[in-house]
Amino acid sequence: MATLELIDIAKRFTKKVWGVKKMDLKVEDKEFIVLLGPSGCGKTTTMRMVAGLEEVTRGTILLDGKDITDIPPRDRGISMVFQNYAIWPHMTVYENIAFSLKLKKMSAAEIKERVEETAAMVKIGELLKRLPGQLSGGQQQRVALARALAVRPKLFLMDEPLSNLDAKLRVTMRTELKAIHQQTNATSIFVTHDQSEAMSMADRIVIMKDGEIVQIGTPDDVYFRSANMFVAGFIGTPPSNFFNVECEYTKENISLKHSHFTLEIDSMKFQELGKYRGKEIVLGVRPEDLLIVPESKAVFTAEVLVVEPQGSHQVVAINLKEIIVKMVVSAETKVKPGDKIGLGFNIKRIHFFDSKTENRIVFKGGV
Amino acid sequence: MVPYLLIAPVVIYYSIFWLFPVLNAIIESFRNVDGIWTVSNYIHIFKDPVFYQALSNTAFIVIFSVTIEFILAFGLALLINTKFRGSSMFLFLAMIPMSLPAVAVGAMWSSGLATRGWLNSFLMTFGFIDDASKILFLAGGKMSTMLLIIIIDAWTVIPFVMIILLAGLQGIGEDVREAGAIFGGTKFQILRKITIPMLKPTITTAMILRIISAIQIWLIIVLLYGFNRLPVLLEQVVLNYDQLGAEYFERIGLALSVLVAIIVSAAAVLYLKVSGSFEKEVKQDE
Ligand SMILES: Nc1ncnc2c1ncn2[C@@H]1O[C@H](COP(=O)(O)OP(=O)(O)O)[C@@H](O)[C@H]1O
Numbered sequence A: 001m002a003t004l005e006l007i008d009i010a011k012r013f014t015k016k017v018w019g020v021k022k023m024d025l026k027v028e029d030k031e032f033i034v035l036l037g038p039s040g041c042g043k044t045t046t047m048r049m050v051a052g053l054e055e056v057t058r059g060t061i062l063l064d065g066k067d068i069t070d071i072p073p074r075d076r077g078i079s080m081v082f083q084n085y086a087i088w089p090h091m092t093v094y095e096n097i098a099f100s101l102k103l104k105k106m107s108a109a110e111i112k113e114r115v116e117e118t119a120a121m122v123k124i125g126e127l128l129k130r131l132p133g134q135l136s137g138g139q140q141q142r143v144a145l146a147r148a149l150a151v152r153p154k155l156f157l158m159d160e161p162l163s164n165l166d167a168k169l170r171v172t173m174r175t176e177l178k179a180i181h182q183q184t185n186a187t188s189i190f191v192t193h194d195q196s197e198a199m200s201m202a203d204r205i206v207i208m209k210d211g212e213i214v215q216i217g218t219p220d221d222v223y224f225r226s227a228n229m230f231v232a233g234f235i236g237t238p239p240s241n242f243f244n245v246e247c248e249y250t251k252e253n254i255s256l257k258h259s260h261f262t263l264e265i266d267s268m269k270f271q272e273l274g275k276y277r278g279k280e281i282v283l284g285v286r287p288e289d290l291l292i293v294p295e296s297k298a299v300f301t302a303e304v305l306v307v308e309p310q311g312s313h314q315v316v317a318i319n320l321k322e323i324i325v326k327m328v329v330s331a332e333t334k335v336k337p338g339d340k341i342g343l344g345f346n347i348k349r350i351h352f353f354d355s356k357t358e359n360r361i362v363f364k365g366g367v
Numbered sequence B: 001m002v003p004y005l006l007i008a009p010v011v012i013y014y015s016i017f018w019l020f021p022v023l024n025a026i027i028e029s030f031r032n033v034d035g036i037w038t039v040s041n042y043i044h045i046f047k048d049p050v051f052y053q054a055l056s057n058t059a060f061i062v063i064f065s066v067t068i069e070f071i072l073a074f075g076l077a078l079l080i081n082t083k084f085r086g087s088s089m090f091l092f093l094a095m096i097p098m099s100l101p102a103v104a105v106g107a108m109w110s111s112g113l114a115t116r117g118w119l120n121s122f123l124m125t126f127g128f129i130d131d132a133s134k135i136l137f138l139a140g141g142k143m144s145t146m147l148l149i150i151i152i153d154a155w156t157v158i159p160f161v162m163i164i165l166l167a168g169l170q171g172i173g174e175d176v177r178e179a180g181a182i183f184g185g186t187k188f189q190i191l192r193k194i195t196i197p198m199l200k201p202t203i204t205t206a207m208i209l210r211i212i213s214a215i216q217i218w219l220i221i222v223l224l225y226g227f228n229r230l231p232v233l234l235e236q237v238v239l240n241y242d243q244l245g246a247e248y249f250e251r252i253g254l255a256l257s258v259l260v261a262i263i264v265s266a267a268a269v270l271y272l273k274v275s276g277s278f279e280k281e282v283k284q285d286e
């Protein structure tokens, strides 16, 4: 069990290519951290630096307060699940799991006990005598997992471990991984580019973009209090809708003017918008915070483009000339393409972003 | 029917250009000058002490040159595979010996190793030796003549073995070795427990190819020492078949070449057996 601290680490591959530009992160004991970001944002590079497979260009890595920046991988007390498993094809499942234990000079009896216990935890107890070539992708994944768990690492790294599995198995494994984490309590860093995977598994999510951290927070933080438009547009299925609006003040209200609608909001609740008077800002609305309302109460009306039933709910896409807006409605709602519907906003949950910096505009009174 | 039609050209080609001459050689090796069936050609060989010399010299060269070549080539392949700066330039340089035909190699070394050759001049220029202490590379005893052949052969074929091993190494993903490092392996343990076992099919291929061609070494020896100074199997085949100029010896040459073919096949099978059973042993001790 351990804490991990990354202090101003960076990795430069060539003159122009930075794998990671700047990274500061503190992972608490027993925490399950997910690194999330689009492909190429530096997640793998970060993991490899922590594991010791890649030298840092700058910065310090502390594990339990001890500087491990320059010590070789085998002495770090870290284990890792690779994206394409990297289990050894010439060794049986048993030998794969026992490899690190043998090198640690554990006794044969201890090794046997540990291997069997770990294999049972990931449900491959019956496969110990097989070679990896005789296993399915999902089973190989479990071998990689067992191998990494058997060492009882201080820190457990997983680089997109589920991305090679089919959709159904991926969801099952999420649950299993989380259960294993609750059982072992190993401090873990999990990498994924799949935001729903991140949301469902993380204690805290670290969102990365172009080699830098954009936001660190709980799943609720990043969803309800997205730090900027990148996060708001990355998290959520479907992600946030954005409207460019003109911020104008009337006597007691702020009126947000969009080419399709004008939304009046209370100037007392949104005092911080004062400095944007007469300027353009971005209104961010989560798909479930756009509501179908009777036309009499509607802020605007629009035509339904497509309806995507999801079983538990439906995703409705609306065409507003220049943009497609997506909203989530209940399964019972009766809408079909071509319908004219009235729309309103859940004012308590709308967000504003500075249109230049794209950063979230924070209000003292909450929201 | 279709498959047979498709392989027919290959079968015909092999029958005409390979199978027929081979069968002919075998048949002729069992006949004497008068066309009478006999094993006298073989008896001649087995009574000839030079044959046994050739056999032991060849065995010596095969065992030592293949071992040395393998160790050095594997080392080089591992080095180049680390992709250090300038490794591709190094790879290019290392491949030069491979691009030279055997005759050129022979000419180069025999002119270099002659008493007034370039190697002695080189050593003199740099003051390692003086005119009185020139090294008589080619005049040495049997052991040093053989060592010289082994060194030259190694120089020529190490690039070839290295390329095969390098291709094999590159086929093994980086990640299985990285996993080895994370799960507690030192560089040497990773090499022994992961890289080499995974490279085994490639190693077997390289070794078999090398053993076969090492048994067939002759041209370089003849170019450096002439015939009969350091007898080896294939040199004796060429000598008898091509150089002595009598039909009697031609048939001896044919019989010898049949024996060489048998020895080559036996060596290959033996190697496969030995390396296969070795694998089983490892499995049991796990
Ligand atoms: N060995 C390398 N050499 C050069 N550039 C690299 C290397 N590895 C990664 N990169 C670059 O670094 C950036 C981050 O890569 P990576 O960490 O693999 O991203 P992610 O895992 O988030 O998809 C990418 O632009 C990638 O092209």
Ligand SMILES: [Mg+2]
Residues within 6 Å of the ligand: A043, A044, A045, A160
């Ligand atoms: Mg990656």
